[in-house]
Amino acid sequence: MSDSEIERLISEDGIRCDGRRLDEIRPIKFQLGVLKNTDGSAYVEWGRTKILVGVMGPRESHPKHLALSDKARVEAYYRMASFSVEEWKSPAPSRREVELSKVIREALEPAIFVEFFPRTSIDIFIEVLQADGSTRCASISAASLALVDAGIPMRDLVASIAVGKVEGKLVLDVQDKEDKAGESDMPMAYMPSKNAVTLLQMDGQITHDEFMQSMELLKKGCMEVYKKQKEAIESHFKGAVSNQEEA
Amino acid sequence: MTTFFEPRQLVSPGTLLAEGNYQSGFNVYRDNGKYYASMVGLADIRNNVVSVIPLRGCYIPQPGDVVIGKVVECISTAWMLDIRSPYQGVLFASEFLSKPLNPLKEEARRYLDIGEMVVATVMAFDRTRNPSLTARDHGLGKIHRGTVIDVDFTRVPRIIGKKGSMITMLKKETGAQILVGQNGRVWISGKSRDEEAIIAEAIRKIEAEAHTSGLTDRVREFLVNRRR
CATH class of the missing domain: 3.30.1370.10 (K Homology domain, type 1)
Structure with a gap:
């Protein structure tokens, strides 16, 4: 590659490399109840990112000494398939996967009524089939739908999205290419009806003003994801709405 | 005093259901004087009680419920029953047999073995301990056929x-x-x-x-x- 041929990620008129505007999210498709042997499940296609989530529980906590006497133990297992990234990923759990498991668990736990099920455990299995940026955001959003499908009581759905800084501009919903080339990445998980942030991370460098702008952008993005989540729930359970006779 | 739903409307966790002087029923929680759904289901209001009829969920034992349990473990004087709930039911020998069981002389497995089914009622449950069951009432006990x-x-x-x-x-x-x-x-x-x-x-x-x-x-x- 000649050094004069540097690819621009954002065009002069503010269009990104995949044709999106700066504050436009990728096409998102959620689906509930895709697995038979779990208590609840969800699948998401978030642009080119594809993630499958299965939830087991609340069930008896094993090993028993890890059970908590006052609440359910929530555990997330984030895993990337070897074929999920361009370079083959070693199937052994990496540092990044362990960290993301913890981060995702902590983003979801405030939404769950864990105190309803003392001494039990709720396990969330996240399988990233194809990764193209924002996998933690997609995982959190899909996992909260899988929790709904499992019938676990929750305060609100958790919607999540990331804002990045690319070529000096703030962009909503960063994809892999922008994440790698960009100056900063800031994912957030949010419970819209509670106006509560359950996850906020940032790497790279941004100014205070940019941070405040990012927060507005993140909230807007989360509301859009929230809408998609509600639509997915509605289309999955719509058959039940016409319920006429019940005991 | 306002409600924000049609009767039997499909709601999901976090949906605002009502505001004002109501009571929260099943699968509804109160936060700052507002009532929200905590489960996916159909919203309902009866006698000022806002509730959600769940569409998904697991069984939580309630005292008085008749349940069908499957024996998964035999302890010296009790059996642990799978009752399709996050919590296993405990059936003490005194709540199943009409005579006391001496664990030194005979095994609990003689009366009820792993895999067998029992009809029982829930006596007590408060989530801090596993639900205790009884099979001593009329119509309860081991399932022999069917x-x-x-x-x-x-x-x-x-x-x-x-x-x-x-x-x-x-x-x-x-x-x-x-x-x-x-x-x-x-x-x-x-x-x-x-x-x-x-x-x-x-x-x-x-x-x-x-x-x-x-x-x-x-x-x-x-x-x-x-x-x-």
Whole structure:
């Protein structure tokens, strides 16, 4: 590659490399109840990112000494398939996967009524089939739908999205290419009806003003994801709405 | 005093249901004077109590419930029963046998072995300890014959029907004994295995079409056709 041929990620008129505007999210498709042997499940296609989530529980906590006497133990297992990234990923759990498991668990736990099920455990299995940026955001959003499908009581759905800084501009919903080339990445998980942030991370460098702008952008993005989540729930359970006779 | 839903509207966790002087029923929580759904289901209001009829969920034992349990563990003087709930039921020997059981002389397994089914009622449960069960009342005890099937716990009210309409119809049409456990297990005892299989099929039909109207008549028709 000649050094004069540097690819621009954002065009002069503010269009990104995949044709999106700066504050436009990728096409998102959620689906509930895709697995038979779990208590609840969800699948998401978030642009080119594809993630499958299965939830087991609340069930008896094993090993028993890890059970908590006052609440359910929530555990997330984030895993990337070897074929999920361009370079083959070693199937052994990496540092990044362990960290993301913890981060995702902590983003979801405030939404769950864990105190309803003392001494039990709720396990969330996240399988990233194809990764193209924002996998933690997609995982959190899909996992909260899988929790709904499992019938676990929750305060609100958790919607999540990331804002990045690319070529000096703030962009909503960063994809892999922008994440790698960009100056900063800031994912957030949010419970819209509670106006509560359950996850906020940032790497790279941004100014205070940019941070405040990012927060507005993140909230807007989360509301859009929230809408998609509600639509997915509605289309999955719509058959039940016409319920006429019940005991 | 306002509600923000149509009766029987589909709601999901976090949906604002009402604001003002209400009471929160099942699957509804209160936050700052506002009432929100905590589960996916159908919103309902009765006598100022806002509740959500769940569409998904697991069985939580309530004292007085009749449940069907499967023995998974035999301890010296008690059995642990799987009752399709996050918590296993405990059935003490004194709540099952009419005489005391001396663990030095005989094993609990002699009376109730792993894999066997028991009809029991929940005596007490407060989530800090496993629910304690009793099988000493009339109509309770070990299941000796028939078929036991697992059904979705949220479909139990539908299988029973309004004032027991569905279950009464099933029993009348088939002459079989049917017992619906609150925990989502149904015991069917009919004249033959084939007969039981047909009833099981009918219950699967109720489970799958729980939301449709005129189901009782359709299930009756189904039974008549299958048994001809």
